[in-house]
Each structure stands twice: as structure tokens, then as C-alpha cells.
Amino acid sequence: MANRDAGTDAGAAMTTATDSFIAHRNLLFTVAYEMLGSAADAEDVLQETWLRWSDIEHTTIRDPRAYLVRITTRQSLTRLRTLRRRKESYVGPWLPEPLLIAPDVAEDVELTDSLSMAMLLVLETLTPTERAVFVLRDVFSLDYDEIAQAVDKTPPAVRQIAHRARTHVAARRPRETVSPSQTRDALAAFQQAVETGDLTRLLDMIAPDVVLLTDGGGVVRAAVEPVVGAADVTEVLTRLSGALPQPTLVNGHPALIIRRDGRIDTIMALRLDAGLITGLYAVRNPDKLSRMNRETAMGR
Numbered sequence: 001m002a003n004r005d006a007g008t009d010a011g012a013a014m015t016t017a018t019d020s021f022i023a024h025r026n027l028l029f030t031v032a033y034e035m036l037g038s039a040a041d042a043e044d045v046l047q048e049t050w051l052r053w054s055d056i057e058h059t060t061i062r063d064p065r066a067y068l069v070r071i072t073t074r075q076s077l078t079r080l081r082t083l084r085r086r087k088e089s090y091v092g093p094w095l096p097e098p099l100l101i102a103p104d105v106a107e108d109v110e111l112t113d114s115l116s117m118a119m120l121l122v123l124e125t126l127t128p129t130e131r132a133v134f135v136l137r138d139v140f141s142l143d144y145d146e147i148a149q150a151v152d153k154t155p156p157a158v159r160q161i162a163h164r165a166r167t168h169v170a171a172r173r174p175r176e177t178v179s180p181s182q183t184r185d186a187l188a189a190f191q192q193a194v195e196t197g198d199l200t201r202l203l204d205m206i207a208p209d210v211v212l213l214t215d216g217g218g219v220v221r222a223a224v225e226p227v228v229g230a231a232d233v234t235e236v237l238t239r240l241s242g243a244l245p246q247p248t249l250v251n252g253h254p255a256l257i258i259r260r261d262g263r264i265d266t267i268m269a270l271r272l273d274a275g276l277i278t279g280l281y282a283v284r285n286p287d288k289l290s291r292m293n294r295e296t297a298m299g300r
Contacts, residue, residue, distance in 0.1 A: 017054055020064040026299035027065070027140075028072045030111075033298070034135045035076035036083060037096035037120045039291055045075045066146050073132050073150040080128045091218030093226060095281050096120040097288040098250045098267045099296045105252065111300055112252030114139045117281045118271040120251075122172045126165055133158055134165040140300050186270055186277055187247060187254045194240045194258070202237070206230045207276040212237075217285030233280065240266075257292065264289050 021028075028049060032042035049071045061067050087094050096117060106112055113119060114135070123131050132151050136142045137158075144155040144162075151158065186205050193202040212233045216222025227233050243265075245256040250269050258266040267289065271279030283289065 017058050020058075021050055021053055021068065024065050024068050026297045028068055029296075030298040030300055031069060031072050031135065031140065032076045032079075033099075034114060034120075034123070034139060035073070035080055035131060037124065038083070038288075039097045039099060039296060040287075041079055041083065042076075045072060045079055048075045066142075066149075069136070069140075069142065069146070070150040073136065074152075077128050077132055077151070080131070084128075091216070092222055092224040093213040093215055094124075095213060095215035095283050095288070096251075097291070098255070098269065098283050099291055099298075100249065100294065101252055101298050102295050105298050106249055108252075108300070111139065111298075115251040115298075116253050116271075117251060117269040118279055119173060121281075122169055125172065126168060129153070130161055130165040130168070133161045134169060137162045138166065138169075182275060183254050183270070183272060186272055187256065190268070190270065190277070191245050191247060191256060193237065194243055194245050194256070197238060199234050199237065203230065203234060205275075205277050206233065207273065207278045210276075210278055210280065212280040212282065214282040215285050215288065217287060219286055220284050222282070222284050264292055267292065 025046065028046055029042050032045040033039055036042055036045070049068065052071050052075075053068060058064075098117070099115075101112075101115070123134070126134060129151055133147055136147045136150060137144070142150075144158045147153075147162075148155045148158045151161075153161065189201045189205050193199045208230050209228065210230055210233050212223070212227040214222035214227070214236075223236070227236055240258065243258045243260070245258045245268070248255055248257050250267055253269065255267060255269040257264055258268060265284065267283045269281040269283075270277055271281070
């Protein structure tokens with residue numbers, strides 16, 4: 001009888017652990033993706049999180065959400081350091097993996113701002129610990145004590161890291177908030193230019209120092225260095241003439257899907273500053289386009 005009761009208790013505990021993990025899965029995935037910029041690596045982190053979560057005594061856990069975020073953050077930090085070494089040998093510019101996200105997530109302005117291609121690239125310039133602290137504090141609003149446990153620092157140290165990271169990000173993020181209508185206008189001009197090959201209207205919207213990054217990962221043809229300047233960027237864009245781009249939302253922001261022979265060839269995202277296109281991000285690496293046929297559940 002005692003063995004049966006013990007088995008029943010263990011089964012109930014596992015059910016509770018599973019329910020808690022499922023309830024917070026979207027949050028955990030989003031934390032990992034914000035940390036890594038890769039959905040595939042975020043999924044691996046979630047598997048590691050589950051293995052560790054399922055192997056602890058849950059009766060001692062007072063706040064499952066905080067504990068799960070702590071595990072996910074630590075696993076993400078470990079994975080991030082591995083990714084940084086991998087990126088050193090990456091062929092050409094590395095761009096985050098683009099995602100289709102649900103409309104209700106896209107309505108969360110603060111979250112989608114942190115998910116934009118431009119913002120994720122800014123986060124790439126932080127140290128791993130700075131990135132973790134910034135994401136947990138400024139995106140997910142965790143308190144400093146919780147973050148301290150996640151990154152193995154003291155709360156005062158976390159406050160200093162948060163301030164340093166926030167200052168760093170503020171100096172590099174888009175200089176002003178761009179309205180949805182401005183973004184749609186820029187995207188419409190870009191779409192028309194690609195379809196017709198007429199870059200006249202688009203030239204009026206491109207900043208003189210615009211930067212085009214193309215991520216082919218060494219798998220497909222792409223520029224291995226950033227293309228800088230309106231003249232050089234527009235020359236590259238003329239090669240897309242005749243394609244049929246489809247407007248979509250990538251990471252909650254307007255972007256274009258460019259197909260070739262019925263398959264997704266390129267995801268093109270834009271960065272706008274002061275009404276001008278200052279950044280173009282073209283993801284062509286097929287390994288990074290596999291999720292563009294379905295929505296990815298995210299949340300906070």
C-alpha cells in the first residue's frame with residue numbers, strides 16, 4: 001500500500017510539474033529566443049530546461065515561473081557562449097531567425113519592439129550576462145533579486161549591469177518610434193520597387209548610409225560583407241527585379257517574403273530611422289526559414 005501511495009504521489013508531482021512547464025512554455029521559449037536569436041537553439045534550451053525541471057523536488061518550489069525562468073536563463077547563457085564561438089566561423093553576416101508570431105503577440109508593442117530584427121542585432125552587441133539582464137528586466141520585468149539568482153550575481157551588481165546594458169542599447173536602437181503607417185509606406189515602396197524594378201520612389205526613402213545585411217550562411221548566394229550606402233544597396237536590390245514579394249509580419253514587424261519557384265527564398269525586414277530606411281536584413285539561409293510556414297507561440 002505504501003509503495004502504491006508513493007507511486008501515486010510521484011505521479012501527481014510529475015503531473016503538476018508538466019502542467020507548470022506547459023503553462024509557462026511560451027514565456028520560456030521567448031526568453032530563450034530573445035537571448036539567442038535562434039528558434040532552433042531556443043527549442044534545445046527548452047528541452048534542457050524540461051529535463052532539469054522534471055528532475056527536482058517540486059514541493060520545495062514556491063514560484064514555478066521564477067524557477068523555470070532561472071533554469072532557462074542559465075541554459076541560454078551556456079548556449080549563447082557556444083553560439084558566439086560558432087558565429088566566429090559563420091560565412092557572411094549572421095542574422096536572427098525570422099518568426100511568424102500570433103496577432104495577439106504582435107499587439108504587445110513592448111514585446112514586439114524587443115523582437116525586431118534591428119533590436120535583436122543590438123542585443124548581439126551585449127555581453128551574454130548583459131543580454132540576460134536586459135532581457136529579463138526590460139522585456140519581462142523581473143525584479144532584481146530574481147535576475148540575480150538567474151545570472152549568479154548579487155542584486156546590486158545586477159542593477160549596475162542593467163544600467164550599463166540599457167545605456168548601450170539606447171545608443172544603438174532606432175532613434176525614434178516609427179508609426180505603423182510609416183513602416184507600411186516604406187514596405188509598400190520597397191515591394192513596388194522589387195516588383196517593377198523602378199527604384200525611383202524607394203530612393204527617396206533610403207538613407208545615404210543605409211546598410212544591407214544578407215545571411216546566406218554559406219549555403220546560398222549572399223554578400224559576405226555588409227553592403228553600405230544607397231548606391232551600392234540599390235544596385236543589389238535591382239537583382240530582385242521581377243520577384244513577387246508578399247507582405248507579412250516577421251517578429252511582429254512588417255517584412256516581405258520573396259519566393260522563387262514557389263519556395264521561400266528570402267525574408268526581408270527593414271529598419272527605419274527618422275522616416276528613412278537605414279537597415280535592410282535579408283535572411284536567405286534555408287535553415288533559418290523553416291518556421292516561416294507556421295506561427296510560433298510566444299508570450300511573457
